[in-house]
Amino acid sequence: MSSKPRPVSESNRKCRKGAVAAAALLVFVLAALIFWLHGVYVERENRHRHQAERELQSINQLQLQAMVGWRQQSLRDAGMLVEDTLLAEALGRWLGEGDVEARERVRERLRTLEELGHYTAVHFVDPQGKVRLSSRPGGSGPGIERVPATEHHALQGALSTAVPVMSDPVSDPVFAFPFAGVFAPLYDGVRAIGAVWLVQDLRSELLPLVEPWPTPSQTARSSIVWREGQAARYLNAPRGVRVEVLQYAYPLDAAPTVVTQALEGMRGVFYARDELGREVMAMASPVFGTGWLLVSAVEVAEVFAGVRTRELFALSLPVSLLLLAAAGVFVVMLRRAAHRERELMQALQRNLWWLESAQQAAAIGHFAIDPKRGRIQLSALCRQIYGVDEENLDLAAWVELIDPADRERVTAVAAQLARGEEVKRLQYRIHPADAPHTRRWVEVWSKSMQEGDEGERRVIGVVQDISVRKAVEAELAEHRVRLEAQLRLDPLTGVANRRALDESAGFQLALAVRGGTPLGLLMIDVDHFKAFNDYYGHPAGDQCLKAVAEALQARVGRAGDLVARYGGEEFAVLLPLSDGNEALALGRRLCAVVEALQLPHAASPTAPCVTISIGVAWLAPDASVGVQVRAAGESCAGVHAEGEREGGALPPLAQRLFEEADAALYEAKRLGRNRAILFAAPEPGGVSAPILPRSSAAEAVSQA
Template sequence: MPSLRVLRQRKAPPWFWWGLGLGLLLLALAVWALLSTYREREQRFRHQVEGELQAIGQLQVRSVAEWRERQTSQAMGLADDSAFAQLVARWIQLPGLEQEAPVRERLRILEERSLYTAAYLMDARGNLLLTSGGEVLGLAPQAEINALTRALAQDEPVLVEPRGDAFFAFPFFSVLVPLYDGSTALGGIWLVKDVRATLYPILDFWPTRSQTAESFLVQRTGEEVLVLSPLKHRPDPPMTLRLSMSHTDNPAVQAFSGSRGIVYGRDDRGQPVLAAVNAVPDTPWVLISQVHVKEALGGHLQREWLALSLPVSLVVVLAGLATTYWQWRARRRESALKQELERNMRWLESAQQAASVGFFAWDAQNQEFFLSRIARQIYGLPATGRIGLRTWVDALHPDDRKSVLARHGKSLEERLPLSAQYRIVRPCDRQQRWIQVWGEFEGQATPGGNAWLTGTVQDITERKQTEEQLASYRAALETQVRMDPLTLVANRRALDETLASECKRALRGGAPLALLMIDVDHFKAYNDHYGHVQGDQCLRQVAQALSASVGREGEMVARYGGEEFAVLLPHTTLEQAVEQAERVRHSISALGLAHACAPGGQHVTVSIGVACLEPHHHALANPSADVGVAAHALLEQADSALYEAKKAGRDRVTAYTAPPVPHAVEA
C-alpha cells in the first residue's frame, strides 16, 4: 500500500483533465444553449405582446375614427337640409311663436336622436339666437365663431377639436354647420357633444385584465403635447395635462416626432412603458395604447430567469438530468403560452366576427396578402392564409378597380395611412358587397428591406343599404313638401325655388323665360253655389288640364294659391307664351264644367296673364339687378297682366305691356 507521501506526489491521470475539460465545455455549451433559448423565447414573447397591443390599438383607432365620421356625416346631412334652412329664414323674417316652434322642434330632434348635448342656432356674427328650449341671448365662444366663419366661406361643416371652455362645465366637441337660404347666409347651427359620455367610453375598452393598460388621445399644440382624454392614474380633469416636446422618451412626444407602431419609453410618471402609436385618419389626433413594461414582460422575464438558474445549477451536479428537467419545464411553459395566446386569439377573432371586422397584412416584397378567417369570409375566398395579388384584384368590383388600385398605390408610394370604402364581388357566390379598409405601414421599403401594410377590413353592406334607403326617403319627403296635396301639382314653395333657378339660368344663358298666371273666373260664386267639395274637384280637374298642356323639360305647373295657378315656360318668347296660354284657355273651356253662377256663361273659364323675361332687354334696363329682383319682377308683370285680363271681362289672355317711359322735356 503506497504511503501518504507517495500519494501526494502522484499526479492526476490524463483522463481526469480530459474529463474536466469536457465537463467545462459541456457546461459552457449548456449555459450558451440556455442563454440562446432564453433570448429567443423572450423575443418571441415580446413580439406576441407587441402584436396584441398593436391589434388593440388599431381596433380602438377604427372606433374613434368611425365616431368622428358619424359627426361629420350628420352635419353634412343637416347642411344639405334646405327645408330646415327655409324654416329658419321664415323665423328670421317673421319672428313669432308660430314660426319659432318648428325650428325649436328640429333642434330638439337633433339633441335627442343624434345624442347632441346641445344645439344652438347662431347668426353669421356668432350671436346665439335659439335653442330647443327657446330664445337665448349671448355670444358663442371665439373658437366657434371663427369655425362658423370658415364654414360659411367653405359652405361645409367645420369641426372644433375637443377642448375646455368656461361656456360649459365639461370638455366638449363642436360641429359648426352653415345654413343658406338659396345664396343668402342665414348663420349656422352649433352642435355640442359632451366627449365624456360619447368619446371617452370608446377608450375605456380593454380586452384583457390589466392594472396599468390604458388608451388615450393626444394632440400637438405648439411645443407641447395636449392629452385630450383622462388617464387612469391621474385625478386631474381631462385636457389639462400638457407634455413638453423636450420629453423625448415619452410615447406621446415620440408620436409627434414621427414614430408609429410599437415604441418603448416612459410615461408622465417616469414608468417604463410599451406603447402602440396609431394616427387617427383625417384628424390631428394620435391614439396611444400603452401598458407598463413590468406588467407586460416582467412576470415572463422573472419566470425565465428562475427557469435558467435552476438548470444551470443542476448542470453542475448532473448535466443530463438538468437538461432533461429544463426541457420538460420549457415545454410546459411553451404549452401554457400557446394556450394563453390561443385564448387571446380566439377572443380577438370573436370580437372581429361580432363586429364583422377581419385582419389583413400585405407583404410588399412577396406581393402577397395574409387574410384572417373573418377577412376571408368577407372576401368570399378559399380557406387559405395567403393569396396572391391577382386573386385580390379579381375580387374588386370592375367599376371600382381602377380607383382602388390608384389609392392603394398612392398610399404605398407615399407611406400614408390607408382609409377606403369600395365594392367587391365575392368569388364564392358573386355577391356584391361594400367593405371599409383601414391600414398602416410598417417596416422600410428599401432595397433588402420589407414593407408591410397591416390593417382591418369590415363588411359595411348593410350600412350602405341603410344610407341609400334614408336618401330615398329623404328625396320622397322633399317631393311631398313641394307638392300641393289637393291638386297634386307643385306648390308655391316649389314654384319660388324653380322660378329663382330658371331666372338665374335665363340671365346667364340669354334665353327667354315666360310665366302664365291663371285665375279660375268667378270661383267664389262657384264654391258658394256648388259647395267646397265640388269646388275642390273643379280645381283638381283644372290642374289636370294644365298639367296635360305642358311637357317640355323644365316646364312646370304650380298652384299659386286658392284658385290661382302658374305655368313656368323656359326658352319661350312672349309670342309663344301667348299661343300656349290660348291653348290652355281653350282646354279649360273644353272641360265643360258647369258654372250656373257665371255671368254670361254656362261653364268654367279662366283668365290668363302672360309675362316674359327677355334677358338681353332686362340686362340693358337693369344692369345691376340680381336674380331675386328679376324673379319678383316677372311675377308682378304676370299678375298685372292677369288683372288686366279680369278687368277686360275675363275668359281671355292678356300679355304684359310695359308702361311707356316718360321723355324728358327739352329746354
C-alpha cells in the first residue's frame, strides 16, 4: 500500500521552520563566539601591556643601578682621599712651610687620581674655595681660580661634615661643558685645610649611562630631573626638544606632565602626557642619596602600534571559519538534490581555479613523469620555468636542460622515485631552452605513486623557481663575511682593534716558531693625550687619533705588518720577520712621521705639536728551543701549544713580548718622550730591565 504524498505547502512550512531554527542557532553561536573572542582580546591586550610595563621597569632599574654605581665610585674615590693622612701631611707642609717638594708630591697624587679615575680635572681648593693647586701646571684650562658659586655650598657641606659631598650638575663658564663636582675634605689634625675638587664631564661620564636605550625603540628615552625652585630642571632634554645639556627646565605650574607627577611623589609605572602633549607610559625612580629622579618614558602609540590590528585579525579568523562553515551548511540545507551535481561541479571548478591561482602567486608548477614511456608532462607554469613550449616532453630532452654539474644527481633521484621510494626534495640548476646562456635555480618536491590495475608507477611533483632566493642567500653570506671583518676593525680610526691584534699575535708567533724567524712589536702612545683632550675637547681628540692612525697605516705598508689600536691613545704595530734593529728603525721613522703632521698641541710640555713615544721589543729564534724571548726561559714546545690555540688569553711568549714593549714604552716616556726605545736585553750575568705590570707602570714612571 503506497503512502500518500504530503502537500507541497506542508513541506515548505517544515523547510522554513528548519531554516529559522538553523538561523537562530547560528545567531546564538555567533553571539557566544563574539563574547568569548572579546574576552580573549582584552586578556591578550592586557598581557601585552603588562609585558611592556615590565620591560620599561627593568630598563629603568638597570639605568638607575648604573647611575648609582657611578656616583658611589666617585664618592669612594673622594673617601680614599679623606683617609689619606700622607696627603694631608704633605699639604700641611706645603701650606705651612712652603715645602715645594711636598707640593709636587701632592700634584703627582692628584694627576694619578685624574688619570686612573677618568676625571676631567682634579684641583685642591682652600676652605674659601680658592684653587690652590691643580693636577697639572696651569690647571685643566685657563682662568680657573675659584670654585663656582653654585659649587660653594657643596664645598662647605663637605668641610662641615668631614665626609665627601657631590654637587648637583652645574653649567658654569669656568668649564665649556656641564659638570658635577665631588669635594673630599682634608684636615691637618682637626683644622680644615681645604678639599680636593674632582670634576667630571657629564656628557661623557653620566649621560652615556642613561641615554642609550637597550631595545629597538623610536620614542623611548630616560631623563635625569630634579626640582629647582618652581621648575623641573633636566640634565638631558626630553625627546624632540633640541637644547644643550642642562639648558631645559619645565615650569611646575604648567600643564601636568610625567615629570610634574614624578616630582609630586608618583613612583613605579604610570601613564601621563609628556612635555609636548604625547601620551606616554612612564617609570620614575629616585636616585639614592640625591634629589634626582630617573624618569623613563615611551609613547603609548609605539607600545601598542599594530597590536590591536594584529590581534583583531588573528581573532577574526575563527569567526570567518565559523561563518564559512555555517554558510556551507546553510547552502546544503537549502539546495535541492537536483542542484547537487551542479554545485559539486562548481565547487570543483573553484578549487581548481584557486589551486592554479595559488601556483601562479607562488610561481610553482607541477609535472608528471611516465618512466615507462620516457615522457614528462609539464603544466603551463612549469613550461615557463624550463623555457619550453611542449606540454609533453621527452625525458632525454628534459635532462639536457639540467646543468651538467647536477645532471647525474638528478637522474639518480628520478630513478629512485621510479622504483617506489619516498618523497624527495631536490635543488638543482637548469639552463632554460629559451635562454640557454642563463642559469636558474629550481626546487623540486617529487613523490612516486601507483596508478591503474597493472601497478604502473608515475612520478608526480611540483617545481618552483628559487633563483631570487638563492641570490639573496648569496648576498646575505657576503654581508655576513663583511660584518665579521668589521668586528675586527676599530670604529674610530679604521685600523685593526684589540681583538684582531690578539688573534694576529698568536698566529704570527706560531709562524715565527716554525720558521725560526724574528717577530717585532711596537707599542705606541700619543704623548700627553689627556692634556690634549682637556685643552681641545674630546671631538678634537678623536680627530687627532684618526690622523695618527692614518699616518701609522700609511708608513707601515709591508705585507703581514699590522697596525692596531691597543686602547685609548695607545697603538701597536706587529712586525713579522723584523728583528730589534729593523723594528727600532721603523719606530724612529714613525716618530718623525707623526711629528711632521704638525698637529698643534699647546698643552704638551714635550713639543708644540703632537708627538708619540714608542717601545720596541722582539722575539729572536734560538737553535736549541726554536724561539725564545730574551731571559724568558720558555720552551719551543710550549710556544707551539700556546701559539696555535684559538681564543682565550695570549700565549706566554706573546704576553712577554707585549710586557717588554710596554716597559720600553715607559722608558721612552721617562727619557723625555717623542722617541723610540728598544727593550734592553740583560747582559750575561746581569740584571734585565724591570718588566712592570700595567697597573704599576704609571706609578713607576711618575716616581722616576
